[in-house]
Amino acid sequence: IQQVFKQLFYMINAIALNNLLLRKDVCSWSTGMQLRFNISQLEEWLRGKNLQQSGAAQTLEPLIQAAQLLQLKKKTSEDAEAICSLCTSLTTQQIVKILNLYTPVNEFEERVTVAFIRNIQKQLQERNDPPQLLLDFKHMFPVVFPFNPSAITMDSIHLPASLNLDFLSKV
Numbered sequence: 001i002q003q004v005f006k007q008l009f010y011m012i013n014a015i016a017l018n019n020l021l022l023r024k025d026v027c028s029w030s031t032g033m034q035l036r037f038n039i040s041q042l043e044e045w046l047r048g049k050n051l052q053q054s055g056a057a058q059t060l061e062p063l064i065q066a067a068q069l070l071q072l073k074k075k076t077s078e079d080a081e082a083i084c085s086l087c088t089s090l091t092t093q094q095i096v097k098i099l100n101l102y103t104p105v106n107e108f109e110e111r112v113t114v115a116f117i118r119n120i121q122k123q124l125q126e127r128n129d130p131p132q133l134l135l136d137f138k139h140m141f142p143v144v145f146p147f148n149p150s151a152i153t154m155d156s157i158h159l160p161a162s163l164n165l166d167f168l169s170k171v
Helices: 002-022 029-048 061-071 077-086 092-101 114-124
Strands: none
Touching (some): 002 029
């Protein structure tokens, strides 16, 4: 069950983050607030079902950081440093794309300046990020079956003749 929910939450993360990276109309402060609330509801559900050890919540980390990125101030070099230290699960390309797509929804917000984005790129240039922008939502985690040894020994097993397994012999 834990592995199923880890996979399911990864798919939620990948599809939501990919939509955020491809749609300018959802890159806003209010969307960041809404995403963070919805993610906290999912995390609360995991805690309620006692699935916090499944790793499902950790698969949501890139989406959580993207939501926080939408909510942070984006003006000063201190803001750039905060973004760089906070967004460790996002690639440089993803951070820059979200900042480029950021759209203010009211007159109190301002667009992200080109100088600010260049500052972010300069600070993140040492990272060894993969060049891909979108997450692979078809990625599958390996399934792990726990080993439960049997108390029955092999020499105590009786094979019925009706199974026609005459070619097997005890050693």
